[in-house]
Amino acid sequence: MTLLSVVLPVYKVQGYLRQCLDSLLEQRFTDFEVVAVDDCSPDHSGAILAEYAARDPRVRVVSLAENVGLGRARNAGLDHAVGEYVWFVDSDDWLAEGALTAVADRLADTAADVLIVGFDRVEWDGRVAVPGAGRLLAEAPETFTAQEWPRILNTLHVAWNKVVRRDLLLKLGFRFGTGWYEDVSFTFPLLAAAPRISGLSRICVHYRQRRTGAITRTLDDRHFEVFDHWAHAMTLVDRYSDSAEALRPVLFRRMMWHYLVVLRNAQRVPKASRRRFFDRIAEDYHRYKPAVGYRLPPGAMGLRHRLVARRAFVLFLALQWMIGVVRAVDRVRYLPLIEAEGLAKRVRQAAYRAYYRAQLRLPVDESLALYAAYWYRGVTCNPAAIASKAAELAPGVRSVWVVGRGRVTTVPPGTDYVIAGSASYYRALARARWLVNNVNWPNWAVKRPGTTHLMTHHGTPLKMMGMDQADHPAAAKDQDFHAQMRRADRWDFSITANAHTTIAWERAYPCRHEILEVGYPRNDRLATATAADTAVVRDQLGIRPHERVVLYTPTHREWLPLGRQVLDVEAFADLLGPDTVLLVRAHYFAVTDEHGAPARRGRIVDVSAYPVVEDLYLAADVMVTDYSSAMFDFAVLDRPIVIYAPDWPAYRELRGVYFDLMELPPGEVATTVSELAEVFATAAYESAGAAEKRASFRRRFCYLDDGKAAERVVRRVLLGEAAP
Incomplete structure (x- = not known):
């Protein structure tokens, strides 16, 4: 057995x-x-x-x-x-x-x-x-x-x-x-x-x-079911035990402890039902109190028992209030002092926040959708794809973007925008009916009744995110997880690209919002791209028809200095040969010149500041990456991907991952420069074995990329249609 x-x-x-x-x-x-x-x-x-x-x-x-x-x-x-x-x-x-x-x-x-x-x-x-x-x-x-x-x-x-x-x-x-x-x-x-x-x-x-x-x-109010189960427990104890009377005092104290724990928890019994819950406790107190009496618990719990016995609900509330005051006073250790340094900036910010709070008192603009991406870096990513589709399907919704002061020149002509930190920014943020972002809005932003916050995210997760980072503090830039969750509490909808992402986000962001498992809108363009689209982009980037294009997209490593790369791109370009162009796309955390045009040095083109990453995907014949979420997007095109993973054990341990990339890669894997050179020298990256790995990867992560993700989002969020 x-x-x-x-x-x-x-x-x-x-x-x-x-x-x-x-x-x-x-x-x-x-x-x-x-x-x-x-x-x-x-x-x-x-x-x-x-x-x-x-x-x-x-x-x-x-x-x-x-x-x-x-x-x-x-x-x-x-x-x-x-x-x-x-x-x-x-x-x-x-x-x-x-x-x-x-x-x-x-x-x-x-x-x-x-x-x-x-x-x-x-x-x-x-x-x-x-x-x-x-x-x-x-x-x-x-x-x-x-x-x-x-x-x-x-x-x-x-x-x-x-x-x-x-x-x-x-x-x-x-x-x-x-x-x-x-x-x-x-x-x-x-x-x-x-x-x-x-x-x-x-x-x-x-x-x-x-x-x-x-x-x-x-x-x-379902917490009232606790009374039925305790009544049933008392009945069964009498049925199954010859020593029920001897156990009654201990059982009674445990029952009272349980009832009072439930009542005192503000996240269980609704406020309007607490008097009725208290009365039920009092009923059971007198019904089950042992005939031989029982030993009162010490301290405040014993006082609560006495108040229950007297059915003194008002005094019970007064006791709870007094205990709360004592604990609050005990937590106050000091009051923060205002430092003179930066006082002018704080005064200016305080004035803007006051203006923002005043705008919160005015009606919501039922036609305004406010968009932002990557901390106001420009018109891009999933929010841009949603805004574009909204213009087609919801013409009555006015789209406005938030951009940083230094990013205004990147805004496409005809796009309405406000500059982050300006009065118009605070006004739009306070009154927009819809707020759409691929990162969170500031901590102080208020979720108004009648407004809808849509979190689009900006990648399929390999590395752990949100609360899952708590077990990997070395890589968590923001370790204030309570603040992270308060920001996520504002979401009404959260977009996921596939089932894997849905499962990961549920652990990472344990909040109350509706998950839209619809695919990433930004990938609609990739799903519907044609050879002509690729030719146009390559021409814009100055790539000649006979040249092979390799796109290198390394991820960020929190434990390394910004800009340090794990691959010598000059040496790698030499290995690729004269008819190959190497596009290098550094992680946006490492981009210092946000206005830089693609800069070509021989066979290497630095496209780190290029505003539309989907253009780069279309231009590339093959991608080389380590652990970047770019691989999931590029896989939509069904083009070869090579994983260069020289530090996978360290990355997996320090950053934390949701699956073993070495067991489920989207193509060939190299852990050393010599192995990487071999992959390209033998064209293994486009072999049948590599294609089979890519197909398996696409079945797991790209099955929703049909070119209609943005439409699904607009219909559900902006038009209020029921989920399909």
Whole structure:
């Protein structure tokens, strides 16, 4: 018999599921199965499960015809489990290294019916906290019952920290209830009934504290369901345990603690419902208070109990307010002082901000769409493609661009624009009905009711972004993740280029917005390009018909000085031969002369400041890049790509990546200059093998590039049409 069945309910966890499955399948202990229950998940979770099941026979997928909720999904997994023990793991959490070995060893030593394991809490911003459960489990006897050691009832009442003998569940007929807080009516009756409990203080589960999407961070009256599950738990404890009366004082205190935690959390019970929730607590207080009495908890919690007993809701609110004031005062350590240096600039900025706040009080301009790209560098990228299509499909919408003062000369003729930092800029930003950008607007920008913010992004991610950078601080230029998320909270829509990007962005930006998985609008031009389009661009760049064009697009490395390249482009150009033009496109972070025209030095043309990167893609016969997102865009043209990866291990470790580029490259890979020279000397970059790699790459990343992405965005965002 398989020792362990891991039951994994899956619903809308596409951003976290791979990490969970990898943490299971990469364990050294192997005597287990994963029963993954696809609870009719509407995202890409089902495809991820199918991928893992295809490559690892330990993964079995149970697909439900309709969404039934966490409790019933766990029941479905239990029905298919064959292990001696069952572990109900949540699919947005993940296991610590060595956890399964430690669990198996502890089960072998104790023959426990229920094994409770330690965990830590991983906050959405990367902070890790270790609760007191580990210390409590370390103090527990080797084996015990709940009556013998009732302190065990104070461990977190969840299913995922308990490994349970399957026969015990079948014997008792245990099933998870429906709705929220179903763990309550599972955990306490199980512990009351279990003849042999043991603890493992070692951290086995990394408990993810999701910023959005978790029940504990959802404002809804469904939190009233906690009362039903506690009532059911009390009934089942009476049914399954001969020592129910002895357990009642501990259970009662735990119930009251749970109720008050829910009530005091501003992200759970709506403000208008808190009085009613408090009254329900008071009802259960008097209904379940042990006849023999109970020991009041110390401090403020004990005072809350007294106020609940008296049904004193107003005094309860006053207590909460006083506690909040004390904590706020304690956090204030100093007041910032205004320095004299730069005072004039700050005064000017303050005047503009005051003007901006005044404009916020005026009506929204229902016909104005404000566009920006790359921190006001010009009219480009996805926003430019959307604006162009909007002019065709939504002529009633007036498009205005924000550009930096030094970029005005790059604005195409006939394009309306405002200069960043000017009064007209603040006015447009305050009153625009739509705000479209491929990076975030400033921190101080306000998301007005009735306005729509569209984040277009500017690349398919290989390197980790947003919150995923918390684990790779060496490469995170902006480590204020709270500010990052506040900016992302303003988004109403977020564009993704493919399923891979959708999954990555869900982890990187855990906010409440609608994902538009429609392809990148800027690639519409590439998807519909003709040979004539290529000829025009090559002629504009001064490239002769017989010349081969190689485009080199290195990415930025945060740990290297700006401008330092990992490839000697002069030596590389010499290797390419006399009939090849090498276009060098440095990362925009390294561009100092933003007005520089293409400068040709022999066979090398510096196109770093060239404003329209799609022109360069059209001109090129082959791209050489390392880890730049440019590869995903260039792949739309179905032209050869060569990956030059001299520092892949360092980049992968320091920057963090979403997939192994060496295992899924878009073409030939070289890790040294000599290998790169060999790729071109033998024309391996255009071989059948390279074409096969490119085709596989395109199937994964370019399947939405049909030339209609901008239209899909305009119809959904500007015209308000329903998503297709």
